[in-house]
Amino acid sequence: MTGHEQPGLLWTPTPESARGTRAADFARWVGRRRGLDFGDPPDYDTLWRWSVEHPDQFWADLAGWSRVLPGVPDDEVLTDRRMPGAVWFPGRRLNYAEQALRWDLAGPALVVVDEDHAPVEVSWAQLRGQVGAFAATLRRLGVRAGDRVAGYLPNVPEAVVAFLGAASIGAVWSSCAPDFGTRAVLDRFAQIEPVVLVSIDGYRFNGREHDRRDVVAELRTALPGLRATIAVPRLHPAEVPAGTLPWAEAVREPQEPVFEPLPFDHPLWIVYSSGTTGLPKGIVHGHGGIVLEERKFVGLHLDVGPGDRFFWYASTAWIMWNISVSALLTGATVILYDGAPTYPDLDAQFALAASTGMTYLGTSAGYLTACERAGLRPGKTRDLSRLSGVGSTGSPLPAAAYRWVYDAVKQDVVLGSTSGGTDVATAFIGASPLLPVTVGELQRPLLGVAAAAWDDDGRPVVGEVGELVVTEPMPSMPLYFWNDADGRRYREAYFEPWPGVWRHGDWLEVTERGTCIITGRSDSTLNRGGVRMGTADIYAAVEAIPAVLDCVVLGVEEPDGGYWMPLFVQLTPGAQLTDELVAEIKTAIRRTASPRHVPDQVIAVPGVPHTRTGKRLEVPLKRLFQGVDPAKAVNKGAVDDEALVDHYIGLAQRRMSREAGRGHVPAPGA
Template structure:
């Protein structure tokens, strides 16, 4: 922990923040003393029913029927929110429409920027909804997308949701079999796909993969093909995008119950068939207006660009920018093409006010010597969000120094499970390097030791002790809820255990230590892999690293560190000593690995998470073919290399 924050809100930051206005609303209504963010958070988790009712009222959420009490039953799992409510997510998107302004900005590698106005967005959503309805899609039916991050994906989602149908999608970097593992579980009535995507300076044709997926889905009643790469692309037996959206129709949304499924998002699926996680219209709506407006301070004058893919929950999160009237950016391409600073060039060109990225990209910019604030006009930028893995203190400081000291760095942690964040920041809260600024409002975050006791200043399990509206309604194909309960509630009954190690500090910030299921446990001392990555990946010779702790058959413990070297670097004895010394000095002697091994690469899920747990299982003797679904891995050939190099 560092003594001094890297960013402190000004008086005007605090005064003008949406969260401050919300606190005034709470104070007037309840007479509550919520003079600062910490006090507001404490009140929000002490009385969740009152807090979520206030979110409902402050943002003027509308129900076609009497919504009933905010929290009719607070049990976990099984909490009951607004039991009488009937509403539709899409209504609340278009309530915030700003005619004459862009709803979506599109940018792609080698493509012309496109602006989609609110009126155009409504027209296309209405047209596609009418086409889906004509082909038999109604309440509860599923529509799936196999699409890049393009405006058409947003239109398809909104059209589906307006009908009370259920949306699910994955990006076209997934193979057809991998997409089928996910989308095939849903038995969809309609498929929306595209002819391909752009990445790394190349156009990737996906018509053949789309045909394979369509066949595997048993030829849904409707298939629509977006001619993204080739404007003349036509596929027999399908509708073009223009045909599907071009009709003159009014947008008529269907009011559905609060918990009615909005979408199904999928777990990474590296160790079995991907779990389909179902979220409801009302829960997502409440959680996302809270997160976008109160945590990230995003509103009608903002342009939000989070580098993401339809495969990742951050696509769903970014789309929610429309709920608060913001403009969102869809980008089809690599953040590092044609140069490492490509993302910052987009921020400048599109006038982005809030950008989201990953710790890996920040580190890559640092090592490439990029200085965005010197090379690009970032005057519109108000905040940088970071998620996907732990943001080291050095990377947080790099952002401050090279993007702008006036720009807060909001590091967040959450998950697909709640399609939002547990811990993050707010415009009225300081930022300390390497720390997450504060628990999110309405999220009763705690750290538990093994006996279920709350701990401070030491490592514990990240738990949530009160329900959130965006907790899953269910898992797909889990009729008795057994898999859902086992996933979150088996360890501490009635308490959500997320599977991350954290430390809650005396000042209320949070330190992340990595996944608890990949914990390093040497001689009974628990350590997080993130603590090692923060040290090793700062070294200029190391491009990326992975550490695992392996329980050996003879009772021993092996903790190897695999490193991918930067171009021109050599893993000689001198570098090994530097790595060990850095870990010893900046983490602890216990964190020093048994072996340091050069690797050709590190395998990740397709949403960028290192495969620590599957590789640990392989090293402990599990069959690689049964342990990992190769189609869910970014570079499957690396699995074979690691299998050969395990003991």
């Protein structure tokens, strides 16, 4: 392959490296079983085409090759292909926790690290024993299949044990990170009415302690369905809140877990949408779909399995935590880190890779970009000899960061920039060790993902930006939304304007060579560092301040990898945007919504434009600040006050001029 055919080539697999991958092993297994020839080494595009044209065969073979559900006939895999409403593996039973804990390996199951201590290893036997003990405690508390168990926890081993213990008995897990304020947590947990809360008393982040005892007390009062609160000590190990069960008691008697055999589509966990248009939507995924999807994503695409040490920097509020824990399904060791991403220094994640013998480092595009801009060279200062893969998600990875990884980290890693979502607990577009890595591009749609870019008329486009759509069902698509009995909210979220076709909300370009470019969100979700939050949480915090009459917040992805998050505020008559008011606004957001989503700037405006049905004009305003022609970005006829739109056009144009003067010209948007 010449440089002209594949511009910006950074890495390419050798025939030997490709043949040694799990994806190649799977392709050979399928070829022998079905008499198919995918090539030697396998040709990814041929394998992908078969996987989306014959989804029943692909998922049957993945279930067989992975020994999750061997021997299922093709006609009993996908008995209804409608979206939503696809029916997968009817009548088959399994349990996520049993699949995750089935391994009997010499290496550890978990490596636990925080800001204060050296790595601690947890063996597979120890993990099974604690999961069994916690599950027995849940049973003693009367928890049954279908009941909800909630965790207000950081990325600590107790979260993994509690999740697997709940899953083992068929209870439904849901978690929030302790940097979320009371209201943000209740917006999520109050919907699902948990019967057990597992809560931390505080956490350490960036060298500072954050006490959460008051928040936990408020949660216990506001969740009347709780039968028990299990208290995990972190900052105050000698203190057990009255009326709670100490964690040590909950896992006091290690024992082998007893796994409930569950239907393929039994609920596993509830994760949450960003809440752009109201309360966050509770997204329910099933045991079977998640098991198969993560065996595919982590195993075949990230090439992770027994002997590997897998890490992705994530909080329990981000789907990447769920995916990271799911590396246990492949037999890999999972590295848990509880702390700030850059503590005590910017290269903290590479230091962690060196100290733990990490083989796969997953992180955010923002982190890699920050390292590149700081001129770090961790490949020279850290022992990264075991590192074979680097993953990036959360936002598009800039071209300069691609080059930096191969120049400053390691020349023989597989760099995988991925685009997926909480919605499906996986990636739509991402990496494969069978494909080369090129600057600024994602390699391909994943196996089993019939992804394409469509124009406004629902036609596939190549070489231009369109909406990311998926035209065939995936087993990890949501079973349903919580409290959405007729499925209306689910259909509205993904299946409009094209019924039966998943519209994800990302801008996608498929190149003539088949590679993919994600240019950002087509909706208004705030997506900072991979942690998504809806604008509703920000508005609730800000509008409680008497001086603020109205506001609108934007998350603007920039072509150089930056992310600008301004908050525009309309003040009450006579109020001024003083430094004190800006501080009050930021403090309110930090305390009641999320410290990760404090705006970069607070800007006073004469008003906030709305649609004629009363919705803030978030997406059109965002597109203005991304450089889109105002005539294409905003339909003034649909706005309640056209003059306000002109004010924002002026703000966007002035910002464009300032950035141009600094040599940072935002590219025109789609």
